[in-house]
Amino acid sequence: AEIIEHHTTLEKESVTKVLMEHPGYATPKIDVRAAVIKDGKILLVHESTDNCWAMPGGWADVGDVPSEVAIRECKEESGFDVKPIKVIGVFDANRVSGKLEFFHAFKIIFLCELIGGVATPSDETLDVQFFDFDNLPSLSLNRTNEKHLNEIKLHLQNPKRRTFYDGIMSTQRDLVYNVAKAELKQGEHAKEIGNLGQTRVCVRRACGMA
Numbered sequence: 215a216e217i218i219e220h221h222t223t224l225e226k227e228s229v230t231k232v233l234m235e236h237p238g239y240a241t242p243k244i245d246v247r248a249a250v251i252k253d254g255k256i257l258l259v260h261e262s263t264d265n266c267w268a269m270p271g272g273w274a275d276v277g278d279v280p281s282e283v284a285i286r287e288c289k290e291e292s293g294f295d296v297k298p299i300k301v302i303g304v305f306d307a308n309r310v311s312g313k314l315e316f317f318h319a320f321k322i323i324f325l326c327e328l329i330g331g332v333a334t335p336s337d338e339t340l341d342v343q344f345f346d347f348d349n350l351p352s353l354s355l356n357r358t359n360e361k362h363l364n365e366i367k368l369h370l371q372n373p374k375r376r377t378f379y380d381g382i383m384s385t386q387r388d389l390v391y392n393v394a395k396a397e398l399k400q401g402e403h404a405k406e407i408g409n410l411g412q413t414r415v416c417v418r419r420a421c422g423m424a
Contacts, residue, residue: 242318245307246283247271247358248326249366250296255344256366257328259291261354262340268357269323270294270339284324292342293334296326303365303378307356323362325369 219226247269250257258267270291274283281298288296307321333342345351347367353359369375 240318242320244274244280244283245271245319245321245357246274246280246287247321247323247362248284248288248296248298249302249323250288250292250294250326250328251366251370252328252344255346256363257288257292257294257342257344258351258358259339260335260341260343260351261357262338264354265340265352266354267345267351268354269362271357280322281324284326288326289331291336291339293331293336294328294342295330297329298324298326300325300369301377302369303362304380305362305378306380321362323366325366 216226219229248257248271249269257270259270260267270288271284272287272291274280284298285296288294302323302325305321305323307319308317335342347363350363365378
């Protein structure tokens with residue numbers, strides 16, 4: 215608390231109170247979001263806290279199965295029933311502004327199939343709508359931002375796209391996999407395989423993966 219007080223404008227007493235409310239080893243919180251698509255449009259809810267829009271979702275509780283959080287939060291915030299079918303990505307949720315927030319969080323985004331329900335706002339949401347990706351409302355950036363939406367669009371374009379994770383860009387990983395695939399297609403004899411294998415090593419090094 216004294217270190218935080220020294221490097222911020224926060225007072226020691228208020229910092230101590232916050233820290234005491236989170237006993238035990240400091241671990242990241244988990245924010246789970248449901249990416250629900252209908253006719254090429256994405257489901258967003260109008261957040262009452264900041265008057266902006268986000269994918270339905272929220273904090274996981276202790277004991278929760280991650281996919282069940284997506285189901286529960288989507289139902290509570292939007293009224294829709296969904297079935298998670300794929301993990302779009304795992305994101306570092308507290309570096310939206312480029313700076314660390316007070317508490318660390320990870321964000322898991324599930325691509326979900328719409329299976330029922332009707333649009334129904336909740337105590338936390340003012341409205342529920344589907345939006346074109348090219349005509350989005352003001353976003354609640356800590357909950358849903360352009361990076362998340364761009365990754366969702368890439369998965370819609372390529373259902374076989376691998377799960378995104380921070381640290382290694384998906385485009386870099388895809389480049390490596392494409393080179394590896396080229397090895398198999400063009401592997402007529404050992405020398406060619408060796409040359410293509412060397413190419414893969416070079417690509418991996420360029421991407422910081424070797």
